[in-house]
Amino acid sequence: LPLRTVTRSRMLQPHSDPRLWDGPTSREAQPAWLKNIQAERETVLRKINYTGGVFDVIPWTQTSWMQPQMHPYDRSFYDPTSGEYTVGRYLADLRARYGGIDSLLLWPTYTNIGIDDRNQFDYFR
Numbered sequence: 001l002p003l004r005t006v007t008r009s010r011m012l013q014p015h016s017d018p019r020l021w022d023g024p025t026s027r028e029a030q031p032a033w034l035k036n037i038q039a040e041r042e043t044v045l046r047k048i049n050y051t052g053g054v055f056d057v058i059p060w061t062q063t064s065w066m067q068p069q070m071h072p073y074d075r076s077f078y079d080p081t082s083g084e085y086t087v088g089r090y091l092a093d094l095r096a097r098y099g100g101i102d103s104l105l106l107w108p109t110y111t112n113i114g115i116d117d118r119n120q121f122d123y124f125r
Contacts, residue, residue, distance in 0.1 A: 027096070034099050041065065064102040068094065072108045 021040075024033035044050075056062075070077060070090075077090040094101050109120045 030097075030099075060103065066098050066101045067103045067105055068098075068101060069105040069107055072106065 021037060024030040072078060073080075074090070076093050077087065078085050091101075109123045112118075112123065113120060
């Protein structure tokens, strides 16, 4: 999949919205982009004097920095033609994009919530 194109001068600069960052300009630029994001994370943690807070009681949260949300029908995860899940292809793409992930939020009901009276639990009953 193509990476979003941004100007070279903004590659490692914060987005105009301080909560957002532009992605890398190319696959070759991704390692420097990732290193900068990681350095920024450490800077922010120091600024807010982060010590783990309530997350100390949930150890996996201390190392889960990259957690994408995905759906079970994602075309990079499931091939509808063959009817097979392509977990290896999905994980290879995440490694190429982000250097890998720490955890995954699998949300099968997200796009269906609100189309009728059922809630997220009703979908599994």
